[in-house]
Amino acid sequence: MYGLPRRWIAALFFLLALTGGCREEASLPFDQQLYVWQRQWLPAHAEALAASHADFSTLRVLALQAHPGAGWSRIRVDAPLLRADGRPLVAVVRLDGQLPQLDAQRAREEITALLADWQAAGLTPQALEIDHDCASARLPGYTRFLAELRQALPPGLRLGITALPAWLSSPELDALLAQVDGSVLQVHGVSAPEQGLFDADKAFAWAQRWAERSERPFLLALPAYGAGLISSASGAQVESEAPLNLAGERRELSADPQQVAAVVQRLRDERPAHLAGLIWFRLPLPGDRRAWPLATLRAVARGEPLAAALAVQVERPRDDDLRELSLTNTGNAPGPLPQRLDIAARDCQAFDALPGYRMQRSDTGLVLERQAAADLAAGQRRALGWARCSELDQGGIHVRP
Structure with missing residues (x-):
């Protein structure tokens, strides 16, 4: 089975979903999918989608949302790019759980209009996912x-939900x-923010319990991102893919790749019944400082060993004594910034460190000392x-x- 093309594997999962097959699914590899959750599409989406193509079979695209106070808003996806x-595409409709009440008629109208517009743009989703x-x-x-x-949806369009x-x-x-x-059982960002984004033991236990309640194949939504926790007089707010203009104390939360990788391996070894695949939140874009780099996401999804590889570089931008x-x-994988760098040097007339480090003279030249602990993400460069x-x-x- 592991040698089958990914499109064939996805087709097999589709058949399992239709037939309710259980015995066969345990022998299949996990289907791997991606959430495309950006509310604004950028030119960087083209690079990110192309780089993710070989490893992730299906795109679940945020398409429509309703939030208290903000009302309804449509995501202007890049149809030609998709x-x-x-x-295969899944259109995701986000209905915030804090809505005072769910206007069912308005929701049906917005959703059917969305699907019609997608169809007119040449996009044919295989399913609709409601995230409420x-x-x-x-x-x-x-x-x-x-x-x-369901009665208002086009014939043949499957209906799914994100579940808690x-x-x-x-x-x-x-x-x-x-x-x-x-x-799709979501096992990240479901506890109080102060408890962190993800707990591997709880995630595995929830997957096992969900397998007992669901008679159909289900997928598990796993985190590949970080978030900011902003504490203020009005309470705690979570800042993720979109910045919040709030004042208050900030603390960074992050899903640890090693911890997530461990639960993925456990899911492979002790696969819950009906678990058909994994969905990763979210597609990383260049410049998205809170999403895992694609190299990290790809390694965790594949079950490859995780390791950082940090190296110091010295560049001479001009033909003089300046070194950068x-x-x-x-x-x-992310790696911690070094605590200290001893630099053998002579005749240093001037020098300075960038924020995060302090540079001073030493017996052998210069020394750089870290001022605060931090990590360097995979594929990143830091001056x-x-x-x-x-x-x-x-x-x-x-x-x-």
Whole structure:
């Protein structure tokens, strides 16, 4: 099975979903999919989609959203780019769980208009996914909404939902799952922000429990990103792919690639029944400082070893004594910035470090000392400082972790 083309594997999962097959799915590799969750499409999407094409079979694209106060908004996706990409598409509609009430008629109108516009643009989604993180007490109303929505959808379009672990304790869950063709269990960002983005043990336990409740193949949504926790007098707010203009104390949260990789391996070794694949949140764009670099995401999805590879570089931009020092990470995992760099140098007339380090003279030349712990992501480069010295060679730099 591992030698089959990815499109064939995706087709097999589709057949399993239709037939309700269980025994065969355990022998198949995980299908790997991606959420495209940017609310504004950029030229960088072309590079990101092309780079992800070989490893991720399906794109789940944020297409429409409704938020309290902001109302309804359509995501202006790049239809020509998605057509050229050629991968199967799932249109995702985000209905914020904090909406005072769900206007079912308005939602159906917005969704059917979206699907018609996608069709006119040459985009034919294979499924519609509703992402509505409502409280368990509101599941009966959500179930009725899904039943009515199904009647308004084009024939043959599958309907799925994003689901929360909190719903596992609700007696209404079975009725809810009966209204959809499949579900995506989200196991990141579902606890209080102060508890972090992801807990590997809880994620695995939730997947096992979901397998007991779902009679159909389901997928697991895993994190490949970080977020900022902003604490202020009005409470805690989470800042993720979009910046929030809020004042307050900020703390960075992050899904640790090693921890996520460990739970993926555990899922492979002790695969819950009906677990058909993984969906990664989110497609990383160049310049997205909180999303994992694609090299890290790809390694975790493939089950490859994770390792950083940090190296110091010395560049001489002009034909004089100026040297510029930087650090690069050519590995596939983040690595901690070195605590200290001893630099063999002579006749240094001037020097300075960039924020995060301090540079001063030493018995052998110069020394760079880290001021605060930080990581360098895979594929990233960080400038450290500069110096004007008559002699300063890369081979004379000793790095202390």
